[in-house]
Amino acid sequence: GNGSGPNYRSGVSTNGEIAVNIGGVRVVLLGDVINRYPESRLAELLTCSSQNYEGILSLCDDFDKGRKEFYFDRDPDAFKCIIDVYYFDEIHIKNGICPICFIKEMEFWKIDPSVLDECCKSYLSEKEEELNEISSKVRIILEDLEVERCVTRSQKCQRFLWRLMEKPGSSLAARVIAIASFLAVLVSAVVMCVGTIPELQVTNGDGKLVEHPILEAIETVCMLWFTAEYVLRLASSPKKIHFALSFMNVIDFMAIMPFYVVLSLTYLGTTSMMELANVQQAVQALLRIARIFKLARHSAGLQTLTYALKKSLKELGLLLMYMGVGIFVFSALAYTLEQSHPETLFKSIPHSFWWAIITMTTVGYGDIYPKTTLGKCNAAVSFLCGVIAIALPIHPIINNFVIFYNKQKVLEIAAKREVELMEMKSSPETERRRSSGETRKSVPSFAYRLI
Structure with missing residues (x-):
């Protein structure tokens, strides 16, 4: 090389140069170029004595003393990107190279990731977010499968109840409950709308039009269902504080509480308390409207729309x-x-x-x-x-919705395939355990390294 770029040629390297063979591709680099990053692996090889054979092998896979050539069983395409840092002080990830694997290559060659160009950093962060989402989905699936972690009967009951209330796909009963909850929200919304029709209202003792008793009874049944659902979900939640502070759960709680406040104040029946009850009824009406947002917990489409609006x-x-x-x-x-x-x-x-x-x-x-x-x-x-x-601005908003929706579908498929791959890899180990008399199942350790 003449200092303007890497020299891809065959032959024995001369003084001040270093010859490396990366997966069959031979590259000769000048010593003064390599020393621009003295902490890199290539700089360490350059300064390592040829007599220190063990030290050389600790830095590379093999060494030809006669040709003075170092061998590495690494990706040559990734290395072609990495050597740019010695000449241009920055690195770009070329198309077709996995950014996560490229970061591991940079770690192997002891190059600081900060030299990555800004466009590649944003691309890398996006891929890391996708992997984190896949990992979280895999973790959820594994937690559903790994029931052995629940040792005591109370833990098993809690886990069973949590899956029943929060995992519609875990069983037929859980799916029925999810559908019932969905219908309860719709029925409550319909009752709220129908109850405002004057022809369906009745006159109370003060001569005012109020909601029909049948509609009130239906609303009471819906409120009892929402109350039981919230209490069961809270009781079975593994992280109760996080559950209680979640936005949708706060909406659920605020939609339930005014009903009982109004009920208690109506039962006590004093004039001042009844005025307060009217205020509570107004608040409850607003929260009954907000209750429709409970549908987002059961609809992936509404969740996708919410995310698209956040991104837009x-x-x-x-x-x-x-x-x-x-x-x-x-x-x-x-x-x-x-x-x-x-x-x-x-x-x-x-x-x-x-x-x-x-x-x-x-x-x-x-x-x-x-x-x-x-x-x-x-x-x-x-x-x-x-x-x-x-x-x-309509097109960017629609584009964000389509991108996120397709991305979620791909991540769901990727997570399921990852779990299937784990099960395939762990099946020989499972058979060995069964043949040796070990009956306890366990999730492979590489699964935890993945997530």
Whole structure:
């Protein structure tokens, strides 16, 4: 090599050079180039005495003293990327190379991962997140399979109850409970809507329309179901504090508690307490609406949509910014242009905000509308700009949804295949244990190294 790059040639290396053979590919590197990273494996080989045969073998797989060539049973494609650091002070991971395996190659050659280019670091972090997700899914599957860890009867009961309430795919009974919980949420939502129809309401002793007793009874049954479900899930949870502080579980708790508060205050029956009960009923109505979010626990589609919206906060922020600027500009123009008309509907700029919102979103209720020619032109431009502003961030949001949905499907398949591979690899060990009289099953140790 002449210092401008690696020299892929055959022949014996001369003084100041080092010849390495990586999986059949021979590379000659200059000593001054290698010494740019003195802590790397190649720099250690360069400084290692040729008489110190044991020291050399501790750094490489084999050594040809006559050719002064070091042999490594490593990936030559990965090495071609790694030697770039000696010449360009940075490394790019080429297409087709597993980033996780590449990091192990960098560790072998004793190159700091910080030299990776920023684009490769982001790609690597994305792959690590995917592996962590697969590992977590594998861990969950293994925990469901490894029932032997539950030693006492209470632990077995707790684990059985947890799988019954939280793992719909673990058994037919668990699936039935999940479907019943799903239907209870839907029935509660339907009862809440139907209970507001005046024809289905009844008059109480004070002459006020209240919910029909049958609907109240159905709602009570649903609340008892939600209560039993929450208590059983909390009792069987292995991490009760984490369970209680989870967002969806907080929603469940807040949707249940007002029912019992109102029930207790109604039973006590004092005037001040009844006023407080009315407040509690209002709160309960809001939380009954929020109860529909319980469906997200049973729907992968809703979970995917929630994640897509989280990943699209930047796009949603841009949408709100575009709409906010447009609303301010077009409402101010509409107010100014419409003042020449004696019967103007635009009383002030803040009053015009409502017109700008319904116009830019193409809703157009018609309660406020321009009457001058210039005002109508302003309205035309405003709804055209509104269509453009709404359409721009839609594609990134849809793209995030599709990417995450497909990714989740791939990760589910990968986790199941990983578990199947573990079972295949552990089956000979299981047969050996059975033949030797050992009946206790265990998860292979490499599975824990994986996760």
